[in-house]
Amino acid sequence: MSETKPYEVRHFGKLLYDAWIAYKKSFWRFLGVAAIFLVINAAFMLLFGLLGNMLGFNTVEFGLNQAKGFTFETSVYEGIGWKSFTFAGMLYNFGMFLIFNLIVSYQLATLIFTAKSAVQKTEGTVGSFLKEGSPFVVKLFFANLVVVFLTLLGLPFLLVGAIVVAVYLVFVPYVIVLEKKAVFESISRGYRVVKSDFWRVLWYTLLFNVIFGILLLIPFINIVTLIIIIGLGPTFMYSLYHDLAKKKKEA
Incomplete structure (x- = not known):
């Protein structure tokens, strides 16, 4: 009786190709989510x-002021909005950050479900993905805050520390959405998934970002690249997470 061959994670080229095929077939669904x-x-x-302009938190003034000339008062107090440095200004900026985090969390949850549908070739509409993603917004919101905090803790160890933390926690949103786990349980699970394949995850994500980062620097092509990344990125990461989770399950 032959032994069952352990599951192998796809190499980068194969993973990217498969993700591209899945993304291409679901292009309009990804575009719909992105547009919303x-x-x-x-x-x-x-x-x-x-x-912010009404409250004076982010007043922006470009060019020289013909009446006053380019003075310290004009450039600093009127140019960047000095009220941003008051308690009310900082409260405004913090509130803006929190709401933006909520929007990003909802978008991420929706894109993960869209990527899952694309890879598994299942039916689904933009509306259904939005509906599926909505229950996970709050958990993703808090998970993002925790991940940012832990990543910042790595900064004292130079940039390397922050990169290491970011790699270990890169799949936390996918665990929350796909395995429906709590925030700290997802952090633990995400760490375990990456632990034995740290260098692979670092290499794959780094290479993906370098390739598309270069394309984003090319005029005209960068617009198309940006549209592609919105859907291909989550599809690629979903596929990588699927392979790593399956490998660990069979280990």
Whole structure:
């Protein structure tokens, strides 16, 4: 009786190719999700921008002031909004950060479900993905705060420490959404999934970001690249997480 061959994680090229095929077949669904959150983010930025200007938190003045000339008072107090440094200004900025985190959390949950549907070739609409993602917004919101905090703790150990923490926790959102675990349980689970394949995860994510980072620097191509990344990124990471989780389960 032959032994069952252990599951092997796909190499980078194969993983990227498979993710591309899945993404391409679900392009319009990814584009629909991206369009919805583009509108939400634009409305959010417009609302907070107008509110900030009314309260004097983010007043921006470009060029020279012909009446006053380019003075220290003009450039600092009127140029960047000196009220941003008051308690009320910091409270405004903190509130803006929290709401933005909520929007990002909702977008991430929706994209993960879209990627799952694309890879597994299941039916689904933009509306259904939004509905599936909504119950996970709060957990992702707090998970993002914890991950940011832990990543910042790694900064005293130079940039290397922050990168190590970020790699170990990169799959936390996927654990929360796909395995429906609590925040700290997801952090533990995400760490265990990456632990034995740390260098693989670092290499795959680094190479993916370098490739598309270079493409983003090329005029005209960068717009197309940005549209592609919105869907291909989550699809690639979902596929990598699927392989690592399956490998660990069979180990």
